[in-house]
Amino acid sequence: MSAPVRIGLIGAGRIGASHAAVVARRVHGASLVAVADPRPGAAAEVAGPLDARTETSVEAVLRADDVDAVVVAASSVAHRDLVVAAAEAGKHVFCEKPAGMSLAEIDDVRTATAKAGVAFQVGFNRRFAREFAAAHEAIVAGRLGDVRQLRSLTRDPGRGPSDPDGVPPWTIFTQTLIHDFDTLNWLNPGAHAVDVVATAGSLTAPGHPTLLDHATVVVTYSNGAIATAEASFAATYGYDVRAEVLGSEAMVTMGEGAQSSLRLHDGSGRLATTAHSDTELLLDAYTGELEELVAAVREGRAPSVGADDAFAAFAIAQACIDSFTTGGRAAVATAVPQEA
Amino acid sequence: MSAPVRIGLIGAGRIGASHAAVVARRVHGASLVAVADPRPGAAAEVAGPLDARTETSVEAVLRADDVDAVVVAASSVAHRDLVVAAAEAGKHVFCEKPAGMSLAEIDDVRTATAKAGVAFQVGFNRRFAREFAAAHEAIVAGRLGDVRQLRSLTRDPGRGPSDPDGVPPWTIFTQTLIHDFDTLNWLNPGAHAVDVVATAGSLTAPGHPTLLDHATVVVTYSNGAIATAEASFAATYGYDVRAEVLGSEAMVTMGEGAQSSLRLHDGSGRLATTAHSDTELLLDAYTGELEELVAAVREGRAPSVGADDAFAAFAIAQACIDSFTTGGRAAVATAVPQEA
Amino acid sequence: MSAPVRIGLIGAGRIGASHAAVVARRVHGASLVAVADPRPGAAAEVAGPLDARTETSVEAVLRADDVDAVVVAASSVAHRDLVVAAAEAGKHVFCEKPAGMSLAEIDDVRTATAKAGVAFQVGFNRRFAREFAAAHEAIVAGRLGDVRQLRSLTRDPGRGPSDPDGVPPWTIFTQTLIHDFDTLNWLNPGAHAVDVVATAGSLTAPGHPTLLDHATVVVTYSNGAIATAEASFAATYGYDVRAEVLGSEAMVTMGEGAQSSLRLHDGSGRLATTAHSDTELLLDAYTGELEELVAAVREGRAPSVGADDAFAAFAIAQACIDSFTTGGRAAVATAVPQEA
């Protein structure tokens, strides 16, 4: 059996802590060796219970001989620089989405990881959720025929951001819906997004227009398929991730949110408890995506979801920004736009 | 088009009122002409809004030239006499279950209706519920292969009888589970019940032993199939009617209790409102069974569920009484037991 | 009890035949007296088995003293003229959707029926489907809080039109999605549609550009709510009608397509048979909408869904045509556009 893939975590926030625990406790063939985070104590809090060491800097992780791969879960604005530095240090990289803050940044990531010959994977977790993977498999096998109409949806639990002005502009497109854009791309194999029209608003905090907390995006694909991506930052009933694909031969639906098959029947009716966090709903998918990284590293191959996918999904997010700004339809870029 | 089948109702209690409304408002080709009930006012209350006349006696209904068929929804202890009298008066008969209070009584019903050449139907409503009918059809078509293991369940809504001592002995077997016994017989076509073991108790009112409010009955069939019938008088979550049949080739399940496909999602989870009465859950089945009566009368044929079915189901109920009394297994009669 | 409402049918095509049977056999307090259709034999074929008379002309129906109300199920292009003529003849009117072929036509319908003082109802059947009615009730009762994001969907069964060039232009907007537009309006009470962006294509018959067989429409409402309406003419799995509404407090979903609660389990898995026609899926809703007409006529009140609703839904359809034509966003009219 091969030696374990030794992993360093960069960024010990909520999702970083989740990835660290998944690596340490659930991914066979991986070990968590180091955790770095600029916030004092944050790295130690994650590393300690998982028997990993705390590093005081990213550089220390990237220099470490006992680190084979890094998981980048820092702030999105740092993703490009961190991935490029990791690649130059010869580390394989798993990077949370988005892989950069612009198409140019993601292109840098693509170039740097390709040049370094390291594995690069972006955190599009739904590809590793069981029902999504089964749907993709059915589509690729031709069971749906031609793909014609799609929908992908993400709703975050709760009542919306506590600090509406603290949410970076375009978050709903670049951070949330980017999952749906990748899902739609992936479930419509062989086609690419052509144009986009985005409708969005600030509904939980009407006086804060930079916050877009609900958005519905229609994407037209090169094969004529019409896709809808929907997001909300305020689902009182929990974390909701669903999709459906209508093909010429069959239709598939994915996602239903129940925590388990338990149903409680009382005077109110029949109740299914729903999942209230991504780490609950998607734990197996989070495990699966990191297992994919480990497998790719061990097998010396590219992970199944890489920089091209990161680019294609971000291109839709970028087109959403354009569409929302103009109010009209916007083209989806297939290459980094040239400066005017 | 044929003239409508003119119907008289005998017994204007809860279920009688329901049947009257179904005849008057939902069954094509039928008209409600007369209602009789010994309780002053009860007949008028049902007949008035439905434009039927009130009769002061059963005899008046049976004598009436404008009554083609009667619906017997009186007290079960009167069923035999009423059906026999109706048959002798040349009226077609729909009788609520059970068709009599003993196998001998049901045999009288069978003989009298056969002799009179009138249509006779017993109120085994589940045969007319869409999912049960589809299951039966699949079984008859051979899609399940050999029937091997069955379950049928009835749960009444609420918290149990308000007057535990007012419930006639053996009600759970002869009035409630008799539906399940017929369902099991019908979903295991070509086989007959051989023996029974019944377990029951007084759980809502422990100090009242004549009340059996929960019962689980295992029925063994001539083809080796093993069936369970379960009943409860106290389901807080509503009226619950379900069944399943395991065959050598496939399995079918029926019943789920939701009022509609509406699901309400909030902080508690995903809620399906459940039906809280038989007249709500089974309205289409109540309509279907009376449509069958009308069709049989018009076509001059026997209804699809008649005296033999009433007898076979009651034979299981009778065996339950025997089994509960002795604590052991009891044989299911196929003919009226001879006096010792 | 009041005398039955006597109904004449104008247009004995597929949906007209369905309405005729529903009136004759399922709607309490109604009777079908006459059927008219220009096609020789079509009227007789519907009228005969239902004991109604065949009329040779629309005029004969409108002149008939024994006709209280008409059901207009003729070609959509004739709706305006038929409704106006019926109103002028003093007949109450149920008209299939759309109530006219332009906002001006629907305004004529509104004016004529108001002036004549007759009841006018448009055939937006989903308002009478149990789950949709329950959702509406929950929304009106405030259980969802503020309405924020909606979806309504209609998919016709089959593989698309057999004669792609025979489908009138804009059918998907004016005939199919008009149901969804009304549903969205109704489930977002107190708000009105502001603008629309429509994406559509000819996917079953790519060489026939006047046929739009798939469409996804995003509607923005005056309360900021963002709604999606989706339609397809080619669902191999059956007739599919669903909706969902996300509010600030809760979310509701409607529709699931199974014929009944029967589930067949075999080597393939667990199968729910789906409905393959509107008359199957929506039979109770078709009954409910005609019961509403009868109740409104008897009670001397306006039906719950009338000319204003017909106008509001068609205004969205008209905006879809504008949006599709320009490729951009189009405003939804609130009054008949003035000639330039």
Added chain:
Amino acid sequence: MSAPVRIGLIGAGRIGASHAAVVARRVHGASLVAVADPRPGAAAEVAGPLDARTETSVEAVLRADDVDAVVVAASSVAHRDLVVAAAEAGKHVFCEKPAGMSLAEIDDVRTATAKAGVAFQVGFNRRFAREFAAAHEAIVAGRLGDVRQLRSLTRDPGRGPSDPDGVPPWTIFTQTLIHDFDTLNWLNPGAHAVDVVATAGSLTAPGHPTLLDHATVVVTYSNGAIATAEASFAATYGYDVRAEVLGSEAMVTMGEGAQSSLRLHDGSGRLATTAHSDTELLLDAYTGELEELVAAVREGRAPSVGADDAFAAFAIAQACIDSFTTGGRAAVATAVPQEA
């Protein structure tokens, strides 16, 4: 962090191989160090890919200093001797069900492990399935009120045993339904089984009477609750594990068999693919039960499901044998029966 609990596997058959992989790849804080099996090659086949060593004898495993705990997955007839030997060697023990082949054997296991002061756990996996654990929690929290009527069901996938005469007598009670008996005991906390009536037959292979391949058992509890346990060896649609509990306040259902939330809709209807093996359906539960062993060993406490539970479930299985043999009701022992 504590050192890993080092585990030796005794018995490298199907379920042993599954447990080995779960220990090696999914249980945090455990390591698989050794595998023993009397069949040449079987141990090596399991141990090799998991980086564990192969031992030529049970004794070698029990003597090994680097083995803290053993998983006993050998033939049931050897369970008692293996557990007693392991306990005497000071090893903690996880033993597949049943923990012995008689109440006396299980009592030996109970005594030996208690005397040695080692942790002992029996493989009642459903306690670690998410929906069953949630149901138990709801019941213990009082949300169901008094438990009144229960059902637990196990159906093995396929078409029945390929060698009907090779199945040891009473397997359906002692090996299959024993899971259901423990489930029922556990979901009716504070009560104990009083008597049993078992109905069973050889339906897949009628000429082989020692094979019982379908059984339905009714268990009466000390609190009056009535429970049904059902098993089949021949479910074409997959591995099926379900339960339900009716209480005075609410009802819970568990289990539905779908592999994921994916639904495929085509001309046949809406299909949910079902699980076809225990290791697929119960993978998380298998992981959970071994995590419990590891946690108990580390925390120096007894596992949550031990020898008393093994005894109580087997006592019901033994009563089934008695009941089937006599045809009547049989008492459930609470202590090892004294020799006559």
